[in-house]
Amino acid sequence: MIKLNRLKDITLQTIIEACNTDIKKEPLKHNLTQDNDNLGLHANIYKHNTFPMKLHLIKGIKRSDTDLVTNNLTKGDLNKLYTYYFSQKPSGKQIRYRILSNAKKCPFCSLSHNPKTLDHFLPKTLFPQFSILPENLVPACKECNEEFKKTFYADVEDEQILHPYFDDIKFYNTQWIKAKYIPSHKDEPCIVEFYVSPPNNWSDTDKKRVQKHFDLFQIKERYSYFAMDAVGVIEEQLKRCKNEPIETILNPIIEKHHNRNDWERVLCLEIKEVLST
Numbered sequence: 518m519i520k521l522n523r524l525k526d527i528t529l530q531t532i533i534e535a536c537n538t539d540i541k542k543e544p545l546k547h548n549l550t551q552d553n554d555n556l557g558l559h560a561n562i563y564k565h566n567t568f569p570m571k572l573h574l575i576k577g578i579k580r581s582d583t584d585l586v587t588n589n590l591t592k593g594d595l596n597k598l599y600t601y602y603f604s605q606k607p608s609g610k611q612i613r614y615r616i617l618s619n620a621k622k623c624p625f626c627s628l629s630h631n632p633k634t635l636d637h638f639l640p641k642t643l644f645p646q647f648s649i650l651p652e653n654l655v656p657a658c659k660e661c662n663e664e665f666k667k668t669f670y671a672d673v674e675d676e677q678i679l680h681p682y683f684d685d686i687k688f689y690n691t692q693w694i695k696a697k698y699i700p701s702h703k704d705e706p707c708i709v710e711f712y713v714s715p716p717n718n719w720s721d722t723d724k725k726r727v728q729k730h731f732d733l734f735q736i737k738e739r740y741s742y743f744a745m746d747a748v749g750v751i752e753e754q755l756k757r758c759k760n761e762p763i764e765t766i767l768n769p770i771i772e773k774h775h776n777r778n779d780w781e782r783v784l785c786l787e788i789k790e791v792l793s794t
């Protein structure tokens with residue numbers, strides 16, 4: 518889970534102008550210009566509900582492609598603006614690339630490097646008014662976006678997953694994921710399991726939100742997958758250097774991760790704790 522700073526120079530207006538540059542056909546060009554302010558009003562509603570995070574208050578609406586979403590633009594028009602003009606035409610693509618390259622790792626799982634897809638935090642099928650809103654476009658790895666999140670959105674506060682642009686810094690600079698580690702013994706392999714353990718002083722809602730995030734993106738299974746390989750290597754290393762304090766091996770791994778909930782950091786903290794007692 519990684520916090521992202523939004524690129525302040527990429528606004529809804531920047532994206533509308535980029536799309537407009539490449540639209541040759543009327544009436545889409547005309548309708549987009551006409552509805553500039555209307556899209557801006559929707560953008561304000563979105564932003565208004567992010568401090569604090571209350572995006573669940575905006576309700577998704579099922580519409581057909583021909584239904585109007587703003588005064589002149591249909592759901593189909595807005596989908597085309599995103600999937601064609603923003604994602605495939607030169608001016609839009611350039612902005613898309615900048616938004617993507619703003620994330621060095623997937624902010625939802627913090628596992629994959631250089632995420633290649635953009636997730637609509639509020640899915641464009643039910644919230645087409647935010648199809649090209651940069652605040653709603655979050656870089657994400659393919660797995661998080663297409664396998665786990667898909668069209669998920671929260672309609673109650675407790676299920677609101679973490680929004681990498683807007684959520685409180687405490688979700689990112691506090692450790693809320695822990696690991697259980699049982700060392701390997703004779704022929705028995707070691708056991709590593711990750712679980713959610715938020716600070717006691719967090720509200721019930723915050724605790725439920727991080728649990729939801731953890732479950733939705735299947736963090737337990739995905740972290741364990743990486744950890745099972747790593748833990749064997751660490752155990753070997755500890756055996757080889759059994760006369761040295763374990764901190765010599767583990768501290769450099771713990772300290773290299775700034776992300777408090779990085780699986781490797783969490784795992785090494787737990788190994789240290791178990792082997793020191």
Ligand SMILES: [Zn+2]
Pocket residue numbers: 623624625626627628629657658659660661662
């Ligand atoms: Zn991911």
